[in-house]
Amino acid sequence: MPLRLDSRDAGFAAAFTALVDGRREADADVSRDVAAIVAAVRERGDAALADHTRRFDRHDLDSSGWRIDRSTCDTALAGLDPALRQALELAATRIAAYHAAQRPADSSRTDEAGVRMGARWGAVEAAGLYVPGGRAAYPSSVLMNAIPAKVAGVDRIVMVTPTPDGVVNPLVLAAAALAGVDEVWRIGGAQAIAALAYGTERIRPVDVVVGPGNAWVAEAKRQLYGVVGIDMVAGPSEIVVVADKDNDPAWIAADLLSQAEHDPTSQSILFTDDAGFADAVAAEVEAQLGRLATGATARASWDANGAIVTVASLDEVPALSDRLAPEHLELAVADPQALFDRVRHAGSVFLGRHAPEAVGDYVAGPNHVLPTGRRARFASGLSVLDFMKRTSFIALDAAAIAAIGPAAVALATAEGLPAHAASVAARLEA
Numbered sequence: 001m002p003l004r005l006d007s008r009d010a011g012f013a014a015a016f017t018a019l020v021d022g023r024r025e026a027d028a029d030v031s032r033d034v035a036a037i038v039a040a041v042r043e044r045g046d047a048a049l050a051d052h053t054r055r056f057d058r059h060d061l062d063s064s065g066w067r068i069d070r071s072t073c074d075t076a077l078a079g080l081d082p083a084l085r086q087a088l089e090l091a092a093t094r095i096a097a098y099h100a101a102q103r104p105a106d107s108s109r110t111d112e113a114g115v116r117m118g119a120r121w122g123a124v125e126a127a128g129l130y131v132p133g134g135r136a137a138y139p140s141s142v143l144m145n146a147i148p149a150k151v152a153g154v155d156r157i158v159m160v161t162p163t164p165d166g167v168v169n170p171l172v173l174a175a176a177a178l179a180g181v182d183e184v185w186r187i188g189g190a191q192a193i194a195a196l197a198y199g200t201e202r203i204r205p206v207d208v209v210v211g212p213g214n215a216w217v218a219e220a221k222r223q224l225y226g227v228v229g230i231d232m233v234a235g236p237s238e239i240v241v242v243a244d245k246d247n248d249p250a251w252i253a254a255d256l257l258s259q260a261e262h263d264p265t266s267q268s269i270l271f272t273d274d275a276g277f278a279d280a281v282a283a284e285v286e287a288q289l290g291r292l293a294t295g296a297t298a299r300a301s302w303d304a305n306g307a308i309v310t311v312a313s314l315d316e317v318p319a320l321s322d323r324l325a326p327e328h329l330e331l332a333v334a335d336p337q338a339l340f341d342r343v344r345h346a347g348s349v350f351l352g353r354h355a356p357e358a359v360g361d362y363v364a365g366p367n368h369v370l371p372t373g374r375r376a377r378f379a380s381g382l383s384v385l386d387f388m389k390r391t392s393f394i395a396l397d398a399a400a401i402a403a404i405g406p407a408a409v410a411l412a413t414a415e416g417l418p419a420h421a422a423s424v425a426a427r428l429e430a
């Protein structure tokens, strides 16, 4: 059974703090294991990839094939059931439209001293996309990772995804073809992240690695940041649903289970101001769990990490939710905008009774790769900017350096750096 809390109870503050602080992710053992995997890939390249794939994904890359070529992906797209293809295309179009609006503009201005300065945005040359494939394959994550990279103008888009037992998901390949992925490699876990970062005999290294994944993937990204750029840490999915009694308990139960079914370490939390509604949702969750094909995973997540929090007033919710900084926040209340205006930390917010989080996982448009584990306090969802960087520029003529150069000479001299001072002073004397 999930945790049940009531904000009016004496022990609420401590119990809620324990919920906020509860760790569902990598422990020290994962860090050590990942460090060993990363070192092995760095030292032994493809041989280490083959060993780890045999061990964790249970197939032999030399016989099942390392790379899936473009024509296989195109064939998968051509062979898709028409209704599914339409759905994938609708998703791709909407994701592309949302992300196109994120493209940043270059800037340039000349100030009163005559100094022209600004910034020019450019894409990284090569991006690695991690598409999870361990417990489930996510064609939607192919689109969410690849489309912003494409919009940014990345030259080489490299996807890695594990194929457990050698089984390839044709919808994942179709999505890769639709999104214009250049390379698809059948590797996963920490070893795939290390291969993208350092390169191996077969796989050329990339400049940035993005995408969600399990604890080993997340830890590998953390350890390799600096060798490559990363987006953020996107781990096991989470949802906070805020619902008043005017909702259908069955809808809200389904919303909670939609994220619980991802992973036993996922987390679903309900806030409501009505104890009777809380009971109704709890009962609905139990009923729906019995009917879900993913019931075992969802049950494990709900029992270990789920929570139902009854509050005296929904006014309390923004402050409580901000402490969780959830990946997803659903506001199924009469005036969702008023609550949203008071929320500071969340990866993505869903406003209104007809905005279930699952629509954002697939077709709404904004990215579903979002910070988890309270990282929405400082991180944002995957965007075009994760594939771009800014180069600043400064242009001066004789008048401009005459105006600001003496201050630079003074500061360089004060810092004890005479070559800096001389470099500027030479232009002042000319």
Ligand SMILES: NC(=O)c1ccc[n+]([C@@H]2O[C@H](COP(=O)([O-])OP(=O)(O)OC[C@H]3O[C@@H](n4cnc5c(N)ncnc54)[C@H](O)[C@@H]3O)[C@@H](O)[C@H]2O)c1
Pocket: 033, 056, 057, 131, 132, 133, 134, 135, 136, 138, 141, 162, 187, 188, 189, 190, 191, 212, 213, 214, 215, 216, 217, 234, 235, 236, 237, 262, 263, 266, 327, 368, 369, 370, 371, 372
């Ligand atoms: N936050 C987001 O935006 C978002 C989006 C989609 C999915 N997700 C999350 O991504 C996660 C995907 O996890 P997954 O496991 O299904 O797939 P995955 O592809 O992330 O991980 C599978 C890989 O993990 C490695 N692995 C498994 N057991 C290991 C072990 N004992 N030691 C070392 N390596 C091991 C293997 O290499 C395997 O290939 C889920 O938690 C899901 O909730 C998050």
Ligand SMILES: N[C@H](CO)Cc1c[nH]c[nH+]1
Pocket: 138, 140, 141, 236, 237, 238, 259, 327, 361, 368, 369, 370
């Ligand atoms: N909810 C996940 C992100 O947290 C993304 C996803 C993919 N498919 C279904 N859901």
Ligand SMILES: [Zn+2]
Pocket: 237, 258, 259, 262, 358, 361
């Ligand atoms: Zn989901």
